[in-house]
Amino acid sequence: MNGRLPWFAISVLVLGYLFLYSPIVSLIFYSFNESRLVTVWAGFSTKWYGALMHNDALLSGAWLSLQIAFLTASVAVVLGTLAAFALIRFGNFRGRTLFAGMVTAPLVMPEVITGLSLLLLFVAMEGVLGWPERGMMTIVIAHATFATAYVTVVVQSRLGQIDMSLEEAAMDLGARPFKVVRVITLPLIWPAMLAGWLLAFTLSFDDLVIATFTSGPGAKTLPMEVFSSVRMGxxxxxxxxxxxxxxxxxxxxxxxxxxxxxxxx
Amino acid sequence: MKSPAKSFAARVRKLNQPGAAGRMTALVIPYAWLALFFLLPLLIVLKISVAESVMGIPPYEPLLRLAENATVQIHLTFSNFVLLLRDDMYVVAYLNSVKIAAISTLVSVVVGYSMAYGIVSSPLRWRYLLLMLIIIPFWTSFLIRIYAMIGFLKDNGLVNNLLMSLGVIDQPLAIMYTPLAVYIGIVYSYLPFMILPIYAALERTDPSLLEAASDLGARPWKAFLRVTLPLSMPGVVAGSLLVFIPAVGEFVIPELLGGLGSPMIGKVLWAEFFNNRDWPVASAVAVAMLALLVVPVMMFDRFASRYFRGRS
Incomplete structure (x- = not known):
């Protein structure tokens, strides 16, 4: 599409970006406000940033969330890459439809359902096996499950673009499959794996609902702390x-x- | 027809092929993980939704129990579902969720399509920046953006202050804690999920098709309706499913922006679970929600397998 941008498109874009950004800009603006009242300007100040450094609840929540997000992303990138391989390279294996469904459904599944169902599983497992104890570990398992879906999407779209003749050539030259993956495929898909890792990290760091369901006593993530604070105003x-x-x-x-x-x- | 022995031999041969063991592990690990942590939990929800609630931990009756005379008794009750149908609160919240999600999806399609179209038709050197500005909110915390919306919409927030200082209104519009705030919140948070797939579909459209239409005498508006719109439909469908399905079960937006006038099913589930500690009823609510979403989710799955995996 070329030519001049019609006035209609320009006004839509201006309005659309105003809608997307004015709440965020006003939030940033009032973070430098002297007054406690968030919407009355009383002069520039960075004191709320200082206060943040002494808010132990938020700081320990942030530390817990960072650990959870790191573990989640690392587990999800392994599971998601394996799943992407299976979906792109293994042809029509038995149970493929179910597998593909289980990989994509978590992308859209409402969080309350994922959270509730995983909590019920953890309670049942704890009753039968005495494991896992609810807390950081159960949040990581829950987050890794839905984050895997996102990693799979990112990695499989890259994997689908790769020219397979490179791998076939390496095989013809006698390389073992594991070596082909290590020397040819992984170097080609690592940017997608990194993007998937970052996406999984962000999703986990941001999640409130699933963490609230699957957390145990004492494990309060940053979004949980923020949510209870926002509820107060x-x-x-x-x-x-x-x-x-x-x-x-x-x-x-x-x-x-x-x-x-x-x-x- | 293969004899069992032959097919066994074939399988052994397959296992001896280079890489077969690696392929098995690559498949079995994620398969087992998802079966255990995605599929099994949904079956447990289904099971507990037909269990009786009792006081205790966990607060429901086991379905199977060895009775004293060593026979297995099955405790199965549909009373949780009967309760959902009898009590207006659940029905109203259920229908309201569908209505809010549907209208928000529709609004997102109109706004998202216009914006995606605007981005595609803008000059190349702008497109990169415009796309980045869509992607950044997509990566930014969902909770933070809802929080920003509170500061935007509340009585002494940006919208009201602006309108009052311009003299458009004398007193603040009550937007917060109304259904309108929920609509605005959903469209605001899910808009990138609508814009990105529509943009991708529009970008793939071959411009020579539009030129051909105009050479054959089609007005721009007609060419849009007959060429561009049908070709971008996959993007519209993907975006709509990405907005509608999670919006039905949304909890944070109605909880923080909505009031008592906009009950949603996600909020009801949360309250049953955390406030009433009635796990069977919470599970029944989840099953009712799943029943509504099973067709859209399957549509999304089918769509995703074509869209993300291309040839397979």
Whole structure:
């Protein structure tokens, strides 16, 4: 499509981006507000950022969430890459339809259902096996299950683009399949695996509902702390926390895209 | 017809092929994980939804129990589902969720399509930036964006302050804690999920098709309706499923932005579980929700297998 941008498209874009960004911009703006009242401007201040550093509940929640997100992403990237291999390279094996369904359904499954069903499983397992104890480990299992779906989508679309003749050539030259994967396939798909890892990390770090269901006593993640604080009303400390988060995520997305863009160019 | 012995031999031969063991592990590990942590939990929900609730931990009766005379008794009750149908609260919340999700999806299609179309028709050097600005909210915390919406919509929030200072209104519009806030919240949070697949579909459309239509005398509007729109339908369907299905079960948005006037089924499930500690009724609510979503989820699965895996 070419030619001048019609006025209709311009106004739609302006309105659309205003809608997407004005809540975020106003949130960032009021994080530097002197006043406790989030919406009355009383002068520039960074005191809420300072207060954040002394908020032990939020800090320990953040530490727990970082650990969970790291473990989740690492498990999901292994499971998701294996699942992507199975779906793209193994042809029509028995039980493929069920497998493909189980891989994609978690992408859209409402979180309350995933959370409730996993909690019921963990309670049943605890009754029969005496394991797992609910807490960090059960949250990681729950998060890895839905994050695997996202990793699979990202990796399999890359795997589908790879020219298979490279792998076939290596096989013809006598390389064992494991070596082919290690020397040819993995170097080609690692950017997708990294993207999947980051996506899994972000999804886990952000999740409230599934973590609340599957957590045990004492394990309160950052979103759980934020949620209980937001329920009490808006607070400038949450604005400060949100601002830090938005800045980190935005710079990561920009850097990742620059890298990907340069590789392609 | 293969004899069993032959097929066994074939299988052994297959196992001896290079890489067969590796292939088995690559398949079995994720398969087992998903069967254990995705499929089995759903079956347990189904099971507990027909169990009787009791006080205790866990707060439901086991379905199978060895009675004193060593026979197996099956405790199976549909009373949880009868309760859902009898009590207006559940029916209203159920229908309301479907209505809110459907209308939000429709609004997202209109807004998302217009924006995706705008991005595709803008000059190449702008497109990269415009797309990035869609992707960034997609990566940013869902909870934080809902929180930002509170500051945006509340009585002394940005919208009301702006409208009042412009003299459009004298007193703040009550948007927060109304169904309208829930609609705005859902469209706001799920919009990137609508824009990205539609953009992908529009970008793939061959511009020469539009030129051909216009050479044959079609007006731009007609060419859009007859060429662009049908070709971008896969994107619209994918986006709609990505918005509708999670929106039906949404909890955080109605909880933080909505009021008592907008009950949703996800909120009811949460309350049954965490406040009433009635696990069987919570499970029955989940089963009712799944019954509604099973067709859309299967549509999404079929769609995804064509869309993500291309040739297979």
């Amino acid at each position: 808006v607070s400038p400390q949450i604005n400060a926390l949100a601002t830090i988060f938005i800045v980190v995520v935005t710079s990561m997305v920009v850097i990742a895209n620059q890298v990907a863009f340069r590789r392609r160019a």
